Amino acid sequence: MATGLQLSAQTVPAFQDARLEPIAKKVLAGERLSADDGLALYQSHDLLGVGWLANYVRERRHGNVTYFNVNRHINPTNVCVAHCRLCAFGRSPDATGAYTFALDEIWQRAAQGVAEGATEFHIVGGLHPDLPFEYYLELIRGLKQRFPQVHLKAFTMVEVGYYARISKKSIRDTLLAMKEAGVDSLPGGGAEIFHPRVRKIICDHKVSGQMWLQIARTAHEIGLRSNATMLYGHIETNEERVDHLIQLRDTQDKTHGFVAFIPLAFHPANTGLSHIPNPTGFDDLKAIACSRLLLDNFDHIKAYWIMLTPRIAQVALRFGANDLDGTVVEEKIYHDAGATTPEHMTRAELERLIRAAGRDPVERDTLYNPVDRAKMPIPPARPSSNSIDGFIPETSLTLNI
Numbered sequence: 069m070a071t072g073l074q075l076s077a078q079t080v081p082a083f084q085d086a087r088l089e090p091i092a093k094k095v096l097a098g099e100r101l102s103a104d105d106g107l108a109l110y111q112s113h114d115l116l117g118v119g120w121l122a123n124y125v126r127e128r129r130h131g132n133v134t135y136f137n138v139n140r141h142i143n144p145t146n147v148c149v150a151h152c153r154l155c156a157f158g159r160s161p162d163a164t165g166a167y168t169f170a171l172d173e174i175w176q177r178a179a180q181g182v183a184e185g186a187t188e189f190h191i192v193g194g195l196h197p198d199l200p201f202e203y204y205l206e207l208i209r210g211l212k213q214r215f216p217q218v219h220l221k222a223f224t225m226v227e228v229g230y231y232a233r234i235s236k237k238s239i240r241d242t243l244l245a246m247k248e249a250g251v252d253s254l255p256g257g258g259a260e261i262f263h264p265r266v267r268k269i270i271c272d273h274k275v276s277g278q279m280w281l282q283i284a285r286t287a288h289e290i291g292l293r294s295n296a297t298m299l300y301g302h303i304e305t306n307e308e309r310v311d312h313l314i315q316l317r318d319t320q321d322k323t324h325g326f327v328a329f330i331p332l333a334f335h336p337a338n339t340g341l342s343h344i345p346n347p348t349g350f351d352d353l354k355a356i357a358c359s360r361l362l363l364d365n366f367d368h369i370k371a372y373w374i375m376l377t378p379r380i381a382q383v384a385l386r387f388g389a390n391d392l393d394g395t396v397v398e399e400k401i402y403h404d405a406g407a408t409t410p411e412h413m414t415r416a417e418l419e420r421l422i423r424a425a426g427r428d429p430v431e432r433d434t435l436y437n438p439v440d441r442a443k444m445p446i447p448p449a450r451p452s453s454n455s456i457d458g459f460i461p462e463t464s465l466t467l468n469i
């Protein structure tokens with residue numbers, strides 16, 4: 069996209085933190101930042117300075133454009149054998165609130181999503197002890213057959229690792245079977261923090277960080293693109309955050325398969341780490357800005373409004389983010405962990421947040437192709453939730469999906 073923005077060295081502000089000055093020189097020259105630079109950015113209290121630099125990079129790449137999509141999350145089961153301390157979503161099979169959808173229930177949810185104009189189903193769930201790999205393949209085949217126009221972004225690297233184990237297939241063959249069934253790309257969840265010290269405490273039974281990266285590399289090799297995430301705000305150090313981002317950047321240099329990066333703020337309520345306080349707004353904006361600056365080979369940084377709150381996500385559009393994620397509709401992972409945000413935002417509400425930040429909203433599909441609603445059947449209006457964190461949707465917008 070053309071930016072139309074004039075950015076020059078003369079516009080650089082006076083930084084409160086002198087350590088940002090050599091980093092600013094590199095950023096303006098388009099040079100890659102080192103791990104030490106990353107650490108200095110994370111350690112700096114000059115949030116506006118760090119944010120200015122991230123916004124500079126964001127505008128150089130995307131100008132004023134801010135993306136969002138119309139999507140539907142589907143979580144087939146919350147039964148999970150991993151019992152990660154970070155998670156409030158997973159349940160033992162006999163625990164209160166444990167559920168597993170029959171395939172018919174999934175078709176129904178998906179049909180509702182299509183009626184609302186969804187261009188993407190985001191499908192992730194627990195590691196169920198009894199469901200065979202075939203259940204997930206059937207789920208994907210059934211969705212593809214019924215809704216061929218909808219992009220299926222399904223199953224994290226953690227789920228892929230688990231399916232390979234239960235089906236006794238290699239990672240590559242597992243991914244090939246998923247692709248053949250109709251998976252179009254993979255979401256970025258389960259990455260958490262790659263460092264083994266952290267993983268041992270927050271998600272001991274998940275695939276290792278190295279395995280997560282290997283599964284991502286294999287997916288990219290067979291033509292399945294994916295997102296990537298980092299869960300911050302629990303027990304990780306700044307060094308471990310930087311290490312995580314650099315490992316993603318190294319992988320992207322090799323595969324170019326990552327589409328977007330999403331920093332995920334830890335929500336402690338109802339988890340095994342509930343004594344940890346929630347990350348602050350400062351942490352959230354820092355995470356967005358540092359990832360924009362270090363991940364120079366990622367096109368897109370998402371401010372996932374569900375976990376950031378619509379207000380912080382909106383401000384993040386001036387701290388390096390160029391995407392707000394989507395309409396979502398039904399969100400369980402964060403809401404089980406105490407999120408107080410709504411589970412759904414209409415297209416009009418997303419557009420309003422973006423416009424109010426002085427950005428230009430562009431509806432995209434999963435792979436960031438613009439969606440032209442004029443060429444698509446207009447779905448029936450869905451009643452708006454009417455108040456998202458104090459935001460009243462614009463009534464003049466015609467699509468209310």
Ligand code: V47
Pocket residue numbers: 154155156157224254255256257258259260295296297299330332333334335336339372393401402405
């Ligand atoms: O993998 C789990 C995280 C992820 C908690 O790819 C928690 O487009 C905070 O990956 N507090 C799922 N986080 C969400 C995710 C995602 C979201 C939006 C878009 C995309 C994408 C991916 O949420 C999990 C885990 O890392 N998570 N529990 C918790 N208590």
